[in-house]
Amino acid sequence: MITPLLVIVVILAIAFDYINGFHDAANSIATVVSTKVLSPFHAVLWAALFNFAAYFYFSDHKVANTVAKTVIENYITIYVILSGLIAAICWNLFTWYFGIPSSSSHTLIGGFAGAGVTNALLSGATAADALNLGYVFKIISFIVLAPIIGMVISIIITLIIVNLSRWSKPATAEKWFRGLQLASSAALSFTHGGNDAQKVMGIIYVALVANGVVSSSSPMPEWIPIVCYTAISLGTMSGGWRIIKTMGTKITKVTPLEGVAAETAGAITLGITEHFAIPVSTTHTITGAIIGVGVTKRVSAVRWGVTINLLWAWILTIPVSAILASIVYLIINIFI
Template sequence: MVTTLLVVVVCLAIIFDFINGFHDAANSIATIVSTKVLTPFQAVLWAAFFNFLAYIAVRYWGFHGGNFEVANTVGKTVLTEFITMQVVFAGLCAAITWNLITWWFGIPSSSSHTLIGGFAGAGMTNAMYMGANAFTAVNTKVVLTTIAYIFLAPFIGLIIAYVITIIILNLCRRAKPSRAEKWFKTGQLISSAALSFAHGGNDAQKVMGIIYVALVSSQVISSGAPMPNWIPICCYSAIAIGTMSGGWKIVKTMGTKITKVTPLEGVAAESAGAVTLFITENFGIPVSTTHTITGSIIGVGLTKRVSAVRWGVTINLVWAWIITIPISAVLAGLVFALVHALS
């Protein structure tokens, strides 16, 4: 039976994906805008197109085996017996709230982690109301893996970007600077497309998992049933439209405040981010696109000198990453407690 709360939850999930799109638009367009390869408007259209193309690749071209592995992982954050519509509602409310707060202050935090933190926090609060240990509500493996990749994803991106930059510098050391810059500006179109494609494939899936468990919780579909086609279509569309809306405060942080980025370094950073995301998507690991590309940008900065990276800005970003999951969990717990008291 379709309830009013289920409709609200599905709408909130799609709204979250829209916000995720403009919040994380900076991930795939920050360097291409800062190097003036594309105008901001051209860049968001470019990114949005490849965001949605990721859906077509998975559904119709057999990309990643035709499976939405990240969606499956996120849907298993909270154990089935502790999932209710109120849990999903509270988790989404918390995720949307924290995303809007960080967007307002131009902080490139992780939309992925705020969603997982909110879902986990609401599930843990529900467990306490049921008289169970709060930590028994969450899938420890999923949560610990997600937490580990708060640090691993940017580090992997950093290493790959550093290596790619060094290789490119050595291959092109005899090229004329003007000609090389032209090559790399063209190369950025390809690398930003790859990163946008990976971003769409990674981030849209997270909400798909949340909508799926909401449908199971409401007994609209049975557990283990195939995911209805409308879910990925809506999620990928929402994230693509959100990307077209841009997120200019975060673009400024990512594109100029961490380190100055040239077209060559933009190619290296975007390529490293895309490679990292493709690898983690293949294993169904819900990593942060934000963390990955931030680490990649730092990696290209380190090829010049350590001082080329603005470490003060970077440390502030890391703190934002660390507090995202616990703050989202607390917010979700408060929302769940309020909903529970009113119901």
């Protein structure tokens, strides 16, 4: 049944998707802006275009299915979803304001799981009863694995490119790589849209299931992916300049060649994880890739102090989001 609360939850989910877009815009365009291949305005338009283009390719919604199954269906209510969304939006806005490239994906999953666990505990069950641990362990493991995979692939690509182009004239190589960076940025934006929009699709779908609008065995209504891809694209067009500064300049100085390597590595990693239905963090992935291109120059080229601060944000995202969602759920529970 469609209720006013369900409508509010869907609106909040779309709002989160929009915030995800401008929060994570830096992932797709930080290097292309920092190397001055595109102006910030043209870069966000470029990224938004390929964010939405992912709608026409990623039709299996495997990542959305993983997110939807994070919490056992018995403990999913409309209030659980509402609490998770409120917590995720608050943490995303907080990290955006301070220019911290945290994971929107893990914020959403942490909030959803935290509210689900609280609901289970209030019902006399345990946290383990509320969570589909196989999916949870997969998601948590890739907090570590995604940036490492991105870093390793970027190192390999950088070394291959450097060796292939070592006899080229610097001016000619620069021109080529500035052009190639448009393609690598497009690829990263494409896979970013395909991975991140699906996470909100999964949340909206479980909200519909929780309210009895569709059954859990029904296919996802087509309006959900259209709305989610549109929202994340519009969010990307709004930019995320605080985080772009961190990603594009504070971790390491990036040249067009290194931008191509980092973005290509990020796109490959996201493509692989999407194929295996793993909702990884685009932020973690591209950060690892940027660190990789810095390391190929020399270890000291990476500003490790900034990187360590980012790692703390990554570690804290899921538990902080879960705690926030738990508090919100407890407050809501007082009034219902």
